[in-house]
Amino acid sequence: MGWLSVVICALAAYTQYKLDHTALMILAIIAAVGSFWSWGIMHNYAVEAARRRLSYTGRFYDFTEGEVESVPNWITLINMIFSLGGLVLLIVGVIMIPVR
Numbered sequence: 001m002g003w004l005s006v007v008i009c010a011l012a013a014y015t016q017y018k019l020d021h022t023a024l025m026i027l028a029i030i031a032a033v034g035s036f037w038s039w040g041i042m043h044n045y046a047v048e049a050a051r052r053r054l055s056y057t058g059r060f061y062d063f064t065e066g067e068v069e070s071v072p073n074w075i076t077l078i079n080m081i082f083s084l085g086g087l088v089l090l091i092v093g094v095i096m097i098p099v100r
Helices: 003-018 022-050 073-099
Strands: none
Touching: 003 022, 003 073, 022 073
């Protein structure tokens, strides 16, 4: 998901900040940092696999399907957990805003 999950988590932190829910805001910030961190690790795995290819240009998304599949499942799972956590916190924040 890349930047989308980081933006979702950041929006969740902002909505929780506006609602004065400090604990949920901190969880959303942790989710944003974790999403960004795990996305960077996944990108590094794909870059290492792509560097073995002669036609690799060094562009940010210059990966083949096999190179993307070189990313371990554990880091993908971590990224998914952080992304879904941020999405849930965003939904909670959006639902609670009209209540106030």
